[in-house]
C-alpha cells in the first residue's frame with residue numbers, strides 16, 4: 001500500500017486525502033538509514049591522547065566521537081548491536097610502547113605491584129604493531145585478548161576477566177566464521193566462571209551491575225550454555241526477591257519462559273520419536289500379520 005492511501009477514510013473526522021498525501025509512515029526511519037549509509041565509520045573516530053599508567057609514555061588511541069553511534073537492539077545478555085560503527089571495537093586501550101592493555105574503564109586502575117607485573121610479563125615480550133585507521137572484528141578480538149592476558153598476569157578481579165571474556169564472546173557472536181559459535185560458547189563459559197566468583201567475593205556494583213542484575217546475567221549465561229536447571233534456579237531467585245525492579249523481573253520471566261518452551265519442545269520431540277518407534281513396532285506386527293495372511297493363502301492354512 002502506498003503511504004498516501006494509509007490514512008484515507010478519515011475525511012469524516014477532518015483529514016482529507018489531499019492534505020495527507022505527502023505524509024510518509026516511516027520517513028524518519030528511512031532518513032536515518034540513508035544517513036547511516038552516507039556516514040563513513042572513520043569520520044566518527046578521532047585520535048585521543050592517552051598517558052600509559054605503566055610506562056608513562058604518551059600515545060594515541062582511536063576513540064569514538066560522542067554520540068556517533070546508534071543502538072539497534074540489545075541481546076538478553078546485555079550485548080548491544082549498533083549501526084554504522086561498533087563501539088566495542090574501540091573498547092580496549094593498548095599502550096604501543098609497553099603492551100599494557102585494559103578495558104577503557106579500567107585502564108588507569110592499576111596498582112604499583114600490578115605495574116611491575118606488566119613490565120616483567122608483558123613488556124619483555126610485547127611487539128607493537130600498527131593498526132589501521134579503522135578497526136574490524138579480528139583486531140577487536142586481538143585487543144580484547146591482549147587485555148585479558150594483562151588482566152590474568154596482573155591478577156585482576158574476577159569480574160574484570162569475566163567482563164573481557166563476555167565481550168570476546170560477543171565479538172564471536174558477530175563473526176560468521178565456521179567455529180565462531182563454538183568459540184562464543186567457550187568464552188561465555190569462562191565469563192560465567194568469573195562472574196560466579198565475583199558474585200560471591202566482590203562488592204557490588206561491578207560494571208554498573210548490582211547484585212540482582214549480576215544474578216540475572218549468571219542465569220542467562222547458564223541458559224545460553226544450556227545449563228537449564230541452574231539457569232532456572234537463578235531466575236527464580238531474581239523473580240522472588242523483593243526490591244528487584246519490575247523491568248528486571250519482566251526480563252527474567254521472559255528468559256525463564258524461553259527455557260520452559262525449549263524444554264517442552266525437547267520433550268515433545270522425544271515423545272514424537274518414541275511414537276515413531278512404536279509405529280515401527282506396530283507396522284512390523286502388521287507386516288507379520290499380512291505375511292501370515294500371505295503364507296496362509298499360499299499354503300492354504
Ligand SMILES: [Zn+2]
Nearest residue numbers: 052055095098
Ligand atoms: Zn605503556
